[in-house]
Amino acid sequence: MSLFSVLRTPGWRRSVLLRRALAAVLLLAALLLALRDAGSSGPRALVFTRAVPAGEVVSRDDVHPVTVPGHLLPASALRDPAEVEGRVLAAAAEAGEVATLSRFVGKDLSGSFVGNITTMVPLRLAEPEILPLLHHGDVVNVVTDGHDRAGTDVIATGGRVILADTRESPGTLLIGLPEEDAHRVAAASLGTPLAVVLTPTLPK
Template sequence: MTAVPSFLSSLRTPGWRRAVLLRRGLAAVLLCAALASALHDVGAGASRALVFSRPVAAGEQISRDDVALVPVPDSLLPSSALVDPTAVEGRILAVEAVAGEVLTTTRLVGTDLSEALVGEVTTIVPVRLAEPEVLPMLRHGDTVTVLSRESERAEPDVIATGGRVILVDTRESPGTLLLGLPEEPAHAVAAASLISPLTVVLASPLPK
């Protein structure tokens, strides 16, 4: 209880102690004013973009509560940043996001993402693997070869090469794997999945 009176007494009493306290108080006020001015300038001059307001897992549908429209400095703003909350509602997130991360079109399952990965007009095709336990080993952006093996054949058939992993969702069994492929190979994979079990192997990315 004596700390406040002692502090007030130091301010009332001329001397070195009062001078130090006054200088420190003035420095603190100036620092707060500078920070407030800087934050105001950043907010006033920055563009606005959607950022995640909470962590969102890959495969989840985005709701309006998951994002917030905030000022973002132009130097940190991606060219594909999104600004309309209604445009992302219900979209599927391809890669896990953290709170504060700017939302871009290439983070959402769709043509922008698949074209960014494959580099040409692509089709997104779901693949049900014969051995779904390999799904946790795959990562978004991996390049894979799709194989089919019929019971009477010794060697597997190569159905497609250069597939890019769009989404790996293991939240529910047996899990979901979405691949980005050019249209013709994508159709071949979809057709093969109807008649025989499929698997994938990791491969080196194809040169663009």
């Protein structure tokens, strides 16, 4: 009896044939799933599930783990969603971008800059309109007016922009400086308006 005839004729033979065909399909599906898992056994890392603006506090829902080819995986890539919970993003992130320690405000970020940037200090600028022009990593000098004389007083040089948060008015600027310079800037901000001058390179 031909296969076509068996399929057309109800009975024990057709039932056995259909069961065997179903078993073969299930076995093939299991094999395909095993091959897929074997092909995705590389290192896993967290990527952003949405575009996240600078200054926003990140939650577990903003990231999810994916397999990343080893040669594309950053050294400081984060792997556990608990590692990003409550952290503040220093620069805007795009959906699908790998989350790394150096993208968040903290000692790992300040340590990523060349030089002795060890301390971060927040500033409310005398002219907050400049904040949208500043970006993470920019080099700035902190200045104030010369009071009774012409010109300006330079409070610190070579500061690095950590975060220019414009989500609320008047906005906040967070800059990284050597510890002594950071203390001087913080003290000056208590009694005098401060401004920053964007410089193209680090001072030598």
